[in-house]
Amino acid sequence: MTTTADLGPERVADITSSDAGLRRFLAGLPGVDQVGAEARAARLATRSIKSAAKVFALDLAVRLIDLTTLEGQDTPGKVRALCAKARRPDPTDPRCPSVAAVCVYPDLVPVAREALAGSGVKVASVATAFPSGRSMREVKLRETVAAVEAGADEIDMVIDRGAFLAGRYGQVYDEIVAVKQVCGSARLKVILETGELATYDNVRRASWLAMLAGADFIKTSTGKVTPAATLPVMLVMAQAVRDFRAATGRQVGLKPAGGIRTAKDAIRHIVLVHEIAGDDWLDPHWFRLGASSLLNDVLMQRSRMRTGRYAGSDHVSLD
Numbered sequence: 001m002t003t004t005a006d007l008g009p010e011r012v013a014d015i016t017s018s019d020a021g022l023r024r025f026l027a028g029l030p031g032v033d034q035v036g037a038e039a040r041a042a043r044l045a046t047r048s049i050k051s052a053a054k055v056f057a058l059d060l061a062v063r064l065i066d067l068t069t070l071e072g073q074d075t076p077g078k079v080r081a082l083c084a085k086a087r088r089p090d091p092t093d094p095r096c097p098s099v100a101a102v103c104v105y106p107d108l109v110p111v112a113r114e115a116l117a118g119s120g121v122k123v124a125s126v127a128t129a130f131p132s133g134r135s136m137r138e139v140k141l142r143e144t145v146a147a148v149e150a151g152a153d154e155i156d157m158v159i160d161r162g163a164f165l166a167g168r169y170g171q172v173y174d175e176i177v178a179v180k181q182v183c184g185s186a187r188l189k190v191i192l193e194t195g196e197l198a199t200y201d202n203v204r205r206a207s208w209l210a211m212l213a214g215a216d217f218i219k220t221s222t223g224k225v226t227p228a229a230t231l232p233v234m235l236v237m238a239q240a241v242r243d244f245r246a247a248t249g250r251q252v253g254l255k256p257a258g259g260i261r262t263a264k265d266a267i268r269h270i271v272l273v274h275e276i277a278g279d280d281w282l283d284p285h286w287f288r289l290g291a292s293s294l295l296n297d298v299l300m301q302r303s304r305m306r307t308g309r310y311a312g313s314d315h316v317s318l319d
């Protein structure tokens with residue numbers, strides 16, 4: 001069994017210097033107890049929280065959101081409207097925080113950049129032939145460079161699941177390293193597309209592989225594949241970032257994404273990350289909720305908690 005207790009720079013260099021080294025390390029990670037992981041995630045999902053904690057969690061949920069539009073029919077107008085909402089999610093409440101980021105396709109980065117100028121809301125761009133990841137390495141790198149040059153603060157890349165599932169871990173590792181290098185100061189989120197990885201053991205291996213390669217965040221899904229951000233998968237990934245920090249001293253962020261639609265879903269993810277990874281992750285620098293249609297429900301629940309009634313339908317714009 002792999003020991004991750006002393007992953008100093010020398011041992012990391014040794015592990016990552018060859019395909020065989022990576023394969024040995026990843027194959028030696030402890031297997032995930034599937035029944036135990038699902039039972040624990042189910043228990044955390046039903047945990048009740050006090051009203052004060054719920055008010056805090058709903059505000060935090062707004063601050064954690066990567067407000068996302070990744071559709072073929074996206075237009076500059078839609079992105080501008082989304083950015084206005086990202087800056088001021090609830091125009092009737094000056095205390096309502098902004099979201100963390102707006103996430104778009106690379107060609108719409110300049111529009112988001114301009115619309116978010118001076119707001120503190122980050123611009124995130126998907127890249128590397130999102131969502132399939134099927135293209136040539138040079139095309140993926142060129143796309144990443146273009147997104148960064150256009151003003152992306154963050155890059156959400158997809159891993160090559162075909163290579164990963166065929167056991168070509170070195171290829172996946174090298175690609176993440178190469179993308180990280182061209183990101184410059186942009187933070188790199190690595191999407192594992194866990195719905196295609198088949199087992200929790202693979203989720204654990206892909207998490208470690210991405211972190212060893214320099215991921216700033218590990219992200220569950222593209223939102224284009226089902227299942228997406230399930231709680232047991234998040235449990236495995238939250239254990240991975242916790243253990244990786246204990247072993248290397250480096251903290252890596254978490255981003256569940258795909259299918260998170262309700263305030264209840266968001267709070268479940270927050271509770272799980274708090275319980276498994278710890279308090280240090282409860283901050284937009286280390287934790288995001290990737291979602292295209294979550295914000296309105298969070299705003300409605302937030303308004304209800306604060307005023308005792310739901311906002312009218314004219315109060316919250318449609319997703």
Ligand SMILES: O=C[C@H](O)COP(=O)(O)O
Pocket residue numbers: 068070103221222223224257258259260290291292293
């Ligand atoms: O990265 C975020 C996902 O694409 C959003 O997925 P969703 O549309 O299911 O919320």
